[in-house]
Amino acid sequence: MGGSGIAGDVLSAAAAGASRVPVSVVKSYELPTWVGPRSLVMAVSCSGNTEETLSTTTAAWAAGAHVVVVAGDGELARLAAGHGSPIVTVPSSIPQPRAAIGATAVPLLVMAERMGLLPGVSEQLAQVVAQLKRRRDQLIGADSPAAEIAVGSGAPSRWCTEPRA
Amino acid sequence: MLVDESVEIDAAEHKRLTDKAGSGGAVETGKPQRRRRGVSHPGGEGVASPLGVDSLSMWQVTAGLPEQVAEAIEAGRSVAPSRTATRSTRSWSSGWAGAA
Numbered sequence: 001m002g003g004s005g006i007a008g009d010v011l012s013a014a015a016a017g018a019s020r021v022p023v024s025v026v027k028s029y030e031l032p033t034w035v036g037p038r039s040l041v042m043a044v045s046c047s048g049n050t051e052e053t054l055s056t057t058t059a060a061w062a063a064g065a066h067v068v069v070v071a072g073d074g075e076l077a078r079l080a081a082g083h084g085s086p087i088v089t090v091p092s093s094i095p096q097p098r099a100a101i102g103a104t105a106v107p108l109l110v111m112a113e114r115m116g117l118l119p120g121v122s123e124q125l126a127q128v129v130a131q132l133k134r135r136r137d138q139l140i141g142a143d144s145p146a147a148e149i150a151v152g153s154g155a156p157s158r159w160c161t162e163p164r165a
Numbered sequence: 166m167l168v169d170e171s172v173e174i175d176a177a178e179h180k181r182l183t184d185k186a187g188s189g190g191a192v193e194t195g196k197p198q199r200r201r202r203g204v205s206h207p208g209g210e211g212v213a214s215p216l217g218v219d220s221l222s223m224w225q226v227t228a229g230l231p232e233q234v235a236e237a238i239e240a241g242r243s244v245a246p247s248r249t250a251t252r253s254t255r256s257w258s259s260g261w262a263g264a265a
Contacts, residue, residue: 068244086244094233099226102233103240110241125238132231140228145179 001027001052003097007044007070007104014109019117028052031059039065042111044104046090046097048074061085070107 008025015023024032029052035041041060045053048071057076060067061083069080070088080087088107094100106125113121138144226233 088237088240088244091233091236094226096226100233102230102237104237106234106237107241107244110238111244114242114244122238125234129231129235129238132234136228136231 001045001050003100004044004046004050004053004104006098006101007108008042010101010105011042011108011112014118014121015112018119019112021117026056029055031056031063035060035063035065037064037066039063040115041065041067042070042108043067043076043080044070044108045074045076046072046094046100046104048072048076048078048090050076054079068111070104 005025005027008023008027012023012025015021026032031041039060041057043053043057043060053071054076057067057069058079061079067080067083067085068088069076069085070090071077071080072090072092077087077089090100090103094103097104109118109121109125112118
């Protein structure tokens, strides 16, 4: 759901052109009826307390599916520990799920690679890290266009979570 | 997937963008800029507020994205493959079972 759901979207997009196993992203309370003992469910919730994720993941355990949890320190992590499911912890220092795209999406990609579904992902991710560092260094540099626009010209920036009158 | 699809801009395009930003973005549209009154923004409340956006914190997190991705790669590798197969007599995936 929300920012956490982006991780599933990323995995689905990456798998669409490379994986021999279909990837289905669920963003609701209902787990597809075809999920069973031969299914792998990757449950992602930054807070670990997302109702929909808790509902579908609980149903996945009940269906006998294999479950991997990517979550912060919430109810989902507690349930995963009780079921003996692997947990990848989302650092609590990340203030917003949408800012945790690396912490949530990347483990899914790496795990898919280790399953043989997305060969070469680690190498591509290493390139991503290098590119992000390069872009960041460009942006924080004294001569960066972003700094010139943001500071020098006084360009406004607005970020709203809901319509405002 | 995951490739560098960014577009480099030349000096002329850079100047056009900075000129546009400096004019309030009204160069192309010609529309007057409206100033809204009486609208408070909870950004100063920090990220603890569901509506608030702490720009500095978000920038710091964004700037740390390379490290976040690098740590996430290791986190993904740390998951023991065998632990996903405890509820079935056979592995979910032969590739998974054979992973390092």
